[in-house]
Amino acid sequence: MSFATKLMLSFLSLGVITIWGLTLNGIVAKIFARVQGRLGPPFWQPFIDIIKNNAKRTTVSHGIMFYLGPVFRIAGGIGTYMFIPAVLGSVMFSNYSVSGDVFLVMYFIFFGQLGMALGAGEGGHPYSAIGVARGLAQMTAFEVPFALSVISLAVQYHTLNITEIVMAQQGSILNWTLFTNPLAVIAAMIAMLGMTMYNPFSVVIAPQETPIGPPTEYSASFLGLLATNRGIFNAAKLVLFMNLYFGGATNIISMLVKTFAIYMFSVFVGVAFPRFKTEDSIRFFLKVPALLGALAIVVWLI
Amino acid sequence: MKQLDTELSKQFTLSDYVEQRPELAFVTVEKQQLVPLLTYLRDTKKYTHLVTLTAVDWLEVNQFQLTYLLHNYETHTDIGIRVKLDRDNPVMETIHHLWEQARVYQRELHEMFGIDFPGSPGVEEPMILEGWQGPPVMRRDFDTAKYSLETYDHRKRDTREPEIYMKEKLYPED
Amino acid sequence: MTDIDKIHDSLEAKPEPADTETNNNTEREWRKDEKTLTNSELSLEEQDWFCDARPQPVKPAWGPIEKFYNWARSHSLWILAFGTGCGAIELRPLVTARYDISRLGMQPRPTPRQASVFMIGGYVSIKTLKRIVRSYEQMQGPKFVVAVCSCAINGGMYWDSYNTIKRIDHYIPVDVYVTGCMPRPEAVIAGFTKLKELIMAGKAEGQNLYAEKFDWYKANQKQVIKDWNMPDYNW
Numbered sequence: 001m002s003f004a005t006k007l008m009l010s011f012l013s014l015g016v017i018t019i020w021g022l023t024l025n026g027i028v029a030k031i032f033a034r035v036q037g038r039l040g041p042p043f044w045q046p047f048i049d050i051i052k053n054n055a056k057r058t059t060v061s062h063g064i065m066f067y068l069g070p071v072f073r074i075a076g077g078i079g080t081y082m083f084i085p086a087v088l089g090s091v092m093f094s095n096y097s098v099s100g101d102v103f104l105v106m107y108f109i110f111f112g113q114l115g116m117a118l119g120a121g122e123g124g125h126p127y128s129a130i131g132v133a134r135g136l137a138q139m140t141a142f143e144v145p146f147a148l149s150v151i152s153l154a155v156q157y158h159t160l161n162i163t164e165i166v167m168a169q170q171g172s173i174l175n176w177t178l179f180t181n182p183l184a185v186i187a188a189m190i191a192m193l194g195m196t197m198y199n200p201f202s203v204v205i206a207p208q209e210t211p212i213g214p215p216t217e218y219s220a221s222f223l224g225l226l227a228t229n230r231g232i233f234n235a236a237k238l239v240l241f242m243n244l245y246f247g248g249a250t251n252i253i254s255m256l257v258k259t260f261a262i263y264m265f266s267v268f269v270g271v272a273f274p275r276f277k278t279e280d281s282i283r284f285f286l287k288v289p290a291l292l293g294a295l296a297i298v299v300w301l302i
Numbered sequence: 303m304k305q306l307d308t309e310l311s312k313q314f315t316l317s318d319y320v321e322q323r324p325e326l327a328f329v330t331v332e333k334q335q336l337v338p339l340l341t342y343l344r345d346t347k348k349y350t351h352l353v354t355l356t357a358v359d360w361l362e363v364n365q366f367q368l369t370y371l372l373h374n375y376e377t378h379t380d381i382g383i384r385v386k387l388d389r390d391n392p393v394m395e396t397i398h399h400l401w402e403q404a405r406v407y408q409r410e411l412h413e414m415f416g417i418d419f420p421g422s423p424g425v426e427e428p429m430i431l432e433g434w435q436g437p438p439v440m441r442r443d444f445d446t447a448k449y450s451l452e453t454y455d456h457r458k459r460d461t462r463e464p465e466i467y468m469k470e471k472l473y474p475e476d
Numbered sequence: 477m478t479d480i481d482k483i484h485d486s487l488e489a490k491p492e493p494a495d496t497e498t499n500n501n502t503e504r505e506w507r508k509d510e511k512t513l514t515n516s517e518l519s520l521e522e523q524d525w526f527c528d529a530r531p532q533p534v535k536p537a538w539g540p541i542e543k544f545y546n547w548a549r550s551h552s553l554w555i556l557a558f559g560t561g562c563g564a565i566e567l568r569p570l571v572t573a574r575y576d577i578s579r580l581g582m583q584p585r586p587t588p589r590q591a592s593v594f595m596i597g598g599y600v601s602i603k604t605l606k607r608i609v610r611s612y613e614q615m616q617g618p619k620f621v622v623a624v625c626s627c628a629i630n631g632g633m634y635w636d637s638y639n640t641i642k643r644i645d646h647y648i649p650v651d652v653y654v655t656g657c658m659p660r661p662e663a664v665i666a667g668f669t670k671l672k673e674l675i676m677a678g679k680a681e682g683q684n685l686y687a688e689k690f691d692w693y694k695a696n697q698k699q700v701i702k703d704w705n706m707p708d709y710n711w
Contacts, residue, residue: 029578037573045552045581052552052592055545057534057617057683060527060589127587212586219589219616431639432603433703439638447636454642454700457630 001091009092010082016093017081018228020256021235022046027260028267035271050227056220062123069119070218070225076112077229080105081236085163087255088170088248097163102150105162105240106143109195112233113139116214123217131213134278135204141285142194142201148293149188153244155300156181162240166248176247183296185245189265190289194281195237196263198270201281238262303327303379306347314339318384328369328382336385337395340370344400349374349381352400355407357415361442364389366417370397387417396422414440527709531687534617542678549592549618550675551581553668556591556615558608561598562658563625569661577665588614593671594648598658599627601639605647606701612648613710617683620675622667624654632657646696649682 026043033040061067083101087093098104113135120128154160156177157168169175178185194201205213215226238259242248246262249255276284307319307329318330331339343349349372358367366387373380387394396419398405408419413429416438428434437444450456469476536542555577557567570577571584585591588611600608612621623644626632631642644650651674654667674680686693698704 033576033578038576039579040576041578041581041583048548048552048581051545051548055537055548056592059616212590215590216587217589223590430601430603432606433701433705434602434639435702436638444638446638449638450631450636450640450642453638454631454640455646455696456635456642459630 010095013086013093013095014078014081014232017086017235017239018231020259021231021233022050022228024234024238024260024263025231028263031267032271046227046231050224053224053227054221059220059222060217062217065122066119066217067222069116069122070222070229072115072119073112074225074229074232076108076110076115077233077236079108079111081232081239083108083162084236084240084243085166086239086249087252088163088166088250090252093252093255094163097161099159099161099164101162102154102160102165102244106147106150109237110139110143112229120214120217125217127216128214131204131216135214137278138194138201138204138281138285141282142191142289145187145285145289145293146191146195148290148297149184149191150244152181152184152293152296152300153177155297156184162243166243169247170250173247177245178247181296181300183292183299187289187293187296188241188245190292191285192237192241192262193266193269194285196234196266196270198266200269200273200276202270202275203278203281234263235259303381306381310339310342313342325377325379326382327380328384330384330386333385333387333394336370336383337397337400339383340372340397340400343372343381343383347374348376351375352397352404353380355397355404355411357411357417357440359389359415359440359442361389366392366415368394368411368417392417394419396420396425398422414438416441526707530690530709531613531683533684533687536678536681546675546678550672553580553582553593553620553671554585554591555582555593555595556585556588556611557595557597558604558611559597560600560604560608561625561627563597563627566624566658566661566664567595567597570664575661575665577668580665580668582668588612589616591615592619593668594619594621596621596623596628596644598625599632599634599637599640600644601637602641602700602702603639605641605697606706608644609648609697609701610706610710612686618680619683620652620671620680621648621650621682622652622654622664622671623650624656624659624664624667626655626657629653629655641700647693647700649685649693651680651682 023043023046025046026041029045030040030043082095083097083104085094085097117132117136120132153165157165159165159168165177169177173179197205215223218226239255241262242255242258246258249258303321303324303326304319307316307327310316310329314335315332316329318328320328322328351373353371353373354369355371356369358369360367366389368385368387370383370385371380372383385394392415394417396404396408398408398421405422405424408417408422409425409427409429411417412419412422412425413431413434419425431439436449439446537545557564559567569575577583582593588594592615594608594612594615596608612619621644623629627634627640628644631637631640634640635642641647652667652671654663656663659667671680694708
């Protein structure tokens with residue numbers, strides 16, 4: 001297959017995953033509303049919001065770094081997705097999985113947030129700085145159990161390639177990491193709660209107290225870019241979790257169903273629980289989940 | 303309360319004792335004796351809480367009347383100390399060294415009545431009326447409706463006396 | 477003839493000369509913090525934070541595209557609620573389960589940069605007018621203004637107040653007024669529906685109106701904001 005065909009196919013798959021991620025966001029907003037006894041927005045609301053944001057006539061930029069912040073963010077989202085095989089064996093959705101891509105993906109998860117921090121910092125708004133400080137602190141905290149869990153997987157499967165990890169889980173449902181290495185899965189799923197930033201770890205984007213965290217100063221098409229990234233990034237994270245812990249997917253239907261089910265976990269928790277303060281969430285991540293992750297490594301080393 | 307008044311009268315020049323309720327009384331004191339009296343009440347008579355500091359504009363007699371309301375948490379009684387100021391030159395001693403919160407009241411009185419409290423921190427700063435350049439607004443000789451009509455653009459509106467209007471509407475033949 | 481009618485008649489007549497007593501008061505200089513800043517007089521450090529040019533009217537896009545954009549705008553109204561008065565109380569029920577504006581695609585947005593509807597809830601004093609002007613100018617166009625309560629329309633019960641402006645549309649362009657003291661949430665939603673119709677019809681061009689009549693609006697604002705201590709262009 002030529003390079004150009006491959007590139008085109010992977011961008012097609014990126015388009016599919018963007019639409020799926022935004023639809024998921026819309027569905028989740030609907031679920032939140034129904035739990036609160038409201039009707040809620042239609043599930044295509046994220047698309048309308050993106051169109052509207054890009055249709056704004058004026059926008060304000062505070063400098064080059066401010067401009068690059070959302071670009072870094074979406075680069076992080078696309079980068080995360082591009083190195084994960086979304087559907088095993090599919091030409092279109094296999095993307096650019098290479099050996100050692102687990103670490104690359106973990107780096108990309110962090111990358112967007114760091115770029116955003118630089119951009120939001122240049123905006124000069126104090127609330128941005130608060131949001132960035134909270135976001136980075138919480139991110140560092142939930143990376144610990146997640147990283148430990150991934151290391152445990154590396155020990156278990158003797159590889160750092162996502163495709164090989166998925167291959168090792170094929171055959172039977174009992175081959176999934178969920179059943180072969182439950183400790184690592186528990187640690188990673190708790191880390192995912194922090195990653196998706198619903199309750200109880202939603203203080204970063206705190207919609208009312210500090211106006212929506214880091215992107216306070218971003219408007220118009222910047223915001224549209226960030227909202228698009230929310231779709232890509234969410235879906236990419238879900239695909240990553242599906243690949244690492246839930247046996248991957250061999251066709252697109254199973255990919256959609258599995259990512260939806262994994263997302264529902266953090267939504268159920270988010271609907272039911274109140275919110276942690278930043279320092280509390282850091283303490284929380286560094287205690288039980290980190291311990292579980294470490295235990296998972298120890299079990300497989302022995 | 304009457305007993306307290308007689309006790310205070312030995313040291314201070316008091317007048318116009320009014321007992322509104324068994325636990326609330328008002329008394330008027332000379333301007334120079336106010337701060338000593340408040341200090342005495344706070345430190346000796348346990349009137350430790352400054353409830354409010356407010357002013358009344360007696361336009362007819364050309365006076366401002368300040369009322370310092372104090373509360374005693376042990377007997378649960380209130381005493382209001384009244385001071386009469388000259389309306390043309392309203393200057394009063396500050397009491398922010400007795401109660402820190404008094405400076406907020408004094409700032410407000412400075413803004414609303416134009417009563418000056420020299421030495422009170424931030425008394426010149428605007429509190430609600432940023433950039434106000436007219437006379438102090440709570441003085442009774444300030445005509446707020448007239449000022450409003452002269453300063454702002456009004457939307458013309460139809461106003462009717464409800465009684466007459468309804469009579470015309472419902473019983474036009476009367 | 478009632479007292480109020482007399483006052484209205486005096487609107488047409490020349491203001492009467494003030495009597496001696498008030499004259500004394502007005503002659504005294506009570507405050508000396510009169511400041512007038514324009515952007516050119518800002519320090520270099522501060523100039524960086526504000527815009528250095530007047531707002532310019534922006535032409536709408538090509539017909540069908542603009543129609544599509546307007547459809548998206550009207551279905552994704554992000555509200556910047558400015559609770560200036562008691563009317564703000566009536567905005568809270570809007571997001572609760574009973575009225576739930578999120579089903580109409582609306583949501584409260586806490587920063588003016590991202591909001592598209594500016595909602596003024598009640599009377600506007602001079603102090604809040606300054607904040608309103610700044611918030612309005614920081615919003616990114618196309619921006620719409622919904623003013624709630626009779627106080628925002630004609631001063632309402634504060635019609636004779638020395639510190640309340642009587643009509644907001646002399647200071648920022650208003651698209652929809654919602655009457656009532658205070659209007660029920662249903663009335664507010666009806667106002668939003670009206671705003672949606674205006675947007676769909678392409679009639680809600682408050683941003684361009686503000687840019688075109690910028691001098692007139694600025695003159696009105698400076699007429700009542702006596703200590704103008706902010707830049708003229710701050711978006």
